[in-house]
Amino acid sequence: MSPQIDLDFLRRRESEQVEWKADVADVHNVAATLSAFANDLTNLGGGYVVCGVQEEKDAHGFPRLVETGLSAARFKEVEGRVMDLCRTLVTPAITPTVTELQGPTPDRRILIFTQPATPHAHTFRASDGGKHYVRISRETREARNGVLRDLLVRKAAIPSWDQRPCHAANVADIDLIALRDTMARMGMPTDDGAVESSLRPDVSLHALVPSLCVMEPLTRTARPRNFAILLFGREPQKFIPGAFSFFSLYPGRDRSHPHAERHELAGTALEQIRRLTSLLEAQASTVFDKTDIADPNKSRYPMDALKEALVNTVAHRDYELYDPVRITVFEDRIELMSPGSLLLGVDPVAFQKGQSGPRWRNQVLAWFFNRLKFAQGEGQGIPAIRRMMKAAGCPPPKFAVTEVSVTCTLRANRRAVALTQPIHGQKAPRSRRKPR
Secondary structure (H helix, E strand, C coil), X not given: CCCCCXXXXXXXXXXXXXXXXXXXXXXXXXXXXXXXXXXXXCCCCEEEEEECEEEEECCCCCEEEEECCECHHHHHHXXXXXXXXXXXXXXXXXXXXXXXXXXXXXXXXXXXXXXXXXXXXXXXXXXXXXXXXXXXXXXXXXXXXXXXXXXXXXXCCCCCHHHCEXXXXXXXXXXXHHHHXXXXXXXXXXXXXXXXXXXXXCCCCCCCCCCCEEECCCCCCEEEEHHHHHHHECCHHHHCCCCCEEEEECCCCCCCCCCCEEEEECCCXXXXXXXXXXXXXXXXXXXXXXXXXXXXXXXXXXXXXXXXXXXXXXXXXXXXXXXXXXXXXXXXXXXXXXXXXXXXXXXXXXHHCCCCCCCCCCHHHHHHHHHCCCCCCCCCHHHHXXXXXXXXXXXXXXXXXXXXXXXXXXXXXXXXXXXXXXCCCCCCCCCCCCCC
16 A cells, blocks of 8 residues: 655655645646656656745755645646656556645645656657756756666666667677587587577577577678677677776785786687686685684685676676776685666665665576586575675675666675785795696
8 A cells, every 4th residue: 555645754764755846837847857757767756846845945955845735727737748748749648647735825735746666768859859868866857878778678668778779780790619518518419500599580599588699670780689798709809899808816905016917818718717717716715723623724715605696796797898897806805896786776775785686687697507517596696705705704895886887896705814914024935827
């Protein structure tokens, strides 16, 4: 049962979920805002436009609401015009519900339009053409560039990046040997006929993933999808410039040491994960603690947690950015930086606690990595990392979320670090295993 709508209820809503209008000078703006609530960029479920209430600031600078109300004639006019604009200028059309509340005096009323989120991406036809509007903080804005892309992906108006065709590539850019090897690891037929037929636009490797290639309508040319180039391409970086990784190792606890070790890794995402896993294995070394009879073996890091964090970093990054994945090893911690912000609608606090629902930027990549047993099941990444770090006696993982990246920091087992500290000013030995 939905809560009763009154001003006290609306005061408690998120600021981006309520728009306050005193005299409704522009009914087109009201309809555009309602279309933004229907688009629901931030996954709040929709929103409210309240007509006849003005938002002001009190003597201390804090917002307060002042009821002005609408006359009977103005109430009827605004209601009729807004509902008409929602039918004629919004595509697909929307039908907000209307609520009437008593105003500050008996001759005035407050008009509330309620618009739930919908599964569609709505446009509003303005004087200069159709536009997608969204709510950002307290404002209604036109969605452009990356915001528009994210909205359309969210509403399934366009496929996610990994499922879009790579228009600059063709089937010759797929490495059939790499594809055959992956199919074998997943228990699929691997004869030459099966491998070649898997490149047909009407064939997919599994019912849950799309075909590797798409038929271009005009030229009738088969184009590999982005995930096919990333996983099986001969030269993935030729078509996806940001699809590479940096692995850096610093002897101390910051980047000031002049003798850092650095690896720049290209190739397919599968090749990068294998090489990065090999580099990380050298950091999960075990030392013997003779003072702990019950549990003398101390691992600096649980290897399964490192692998899980690595796969999440590679699978869920934004490949439309040119920035690489960056994995940086320090004396006491490992930082894994994934380019791209959190997906729209993911609560950063819940995400850091491992309590947000499963959301994938590149769902096909996540499926392949899971099927190849690189990672845990869908949506289990962060909870699994937290669980494995705790079991190994390591501090809990930390996540730093910005507009351009998500960084996972895994801190080493403190006892293992203490047992490998330098003696008499000499550096403790550190494995320098080279990638295979």
